[in-house]
Amino acid sequence: MSIKDFINGIVSEVEGQPAAAPVPTPAPVAEPVVHVAQEEAPKPVVETHAVDAQETAFAKALKALWTHGDSVVKGLIEGMIATAPAVFAKYKINSNMLIAQLMAQISEECGAGEEVVENLNYTAQRMTEVWPSRFPSVGVATPYAHNPQMLANKVYNGRMGNVMGTNDGWKFRGRGATQTTGREGYQTLAKAVGLDVVNNPDILNDPKYFLECGVADFIACGCMPYALNDDVVGVTKKLNGGTIGLADREAWLAKWKHALA
Secondary structure (H helix, E strand, O other): OOHHHHHHHHHHHHHHOOOOOOOOOOOOOOOOOOOOOOOOOOOOOOOHHHHHHHHHHHHHHHHHHOOOOOOOOOOHHHHHHHHHHHHHHHOOOOOHHHHHHHHHHHHHHOHHHOOOEOOOOOOHHHHHHHOOOOOOOHHHHHHHOOOHHHHHHHHHOOOOOOOOOOOHHHHOOOEOOOOEOOHHHHHHHHHHHOOOOOOOHHHHHOOOOHHHHHHHHHHHOOOHHHHHOOOHHHHHHHHHOOOOOHHHHHHHHHHHHHHHO
């Protein structure tokens, strides 16, 4: 038998057999669906309505009382309003009375936003009145007249952490909401707010940080215990070192209390 006949015979036998039933493909087994509860991100516990009301009152009062507050630093008003809720919460300025005490001092110190950098452009006569021990006569004061940088280094170096023979007096002259002054004052503020105001003093007048720097300085100076007792004289002495401008501070306090009521 030839190979061809042998193969044809096998094929004939296979074709004569009934076809084997197809093996069914097993159906896929569905995996059980496990529902895992998703934990929600923690949310701060905030009295929303109280904060909103306080923010609105502060915003309205600031706009009403600081009518030229943006004249020197553009966007200062909106920057203060935007940061107020977080700043007040962080530093526990949690009542209208505390806001009024704080803002009365800030309003006087920085001229309601119009005097955010200390003006040291003095006449010789005025210097003899402000610093009589340093300038006992007009003649002694004359070289410093209308020379703010020279005057700053003369009257501020050698104290408040400023180094003699440097430009510290000028670099660390009064700035910001509370007119922070002196190297030590800037160093203390830098630690409180976490900003490098020592190497970048103008940060104090950045609208994003203006309010916080002022509040932090207010607290660092020891004003809070007096503010809590509604003691404007005590607050003024702590922040100013004396009672300069006390009548104006009292007037600002009355305005802020009325505006926030």
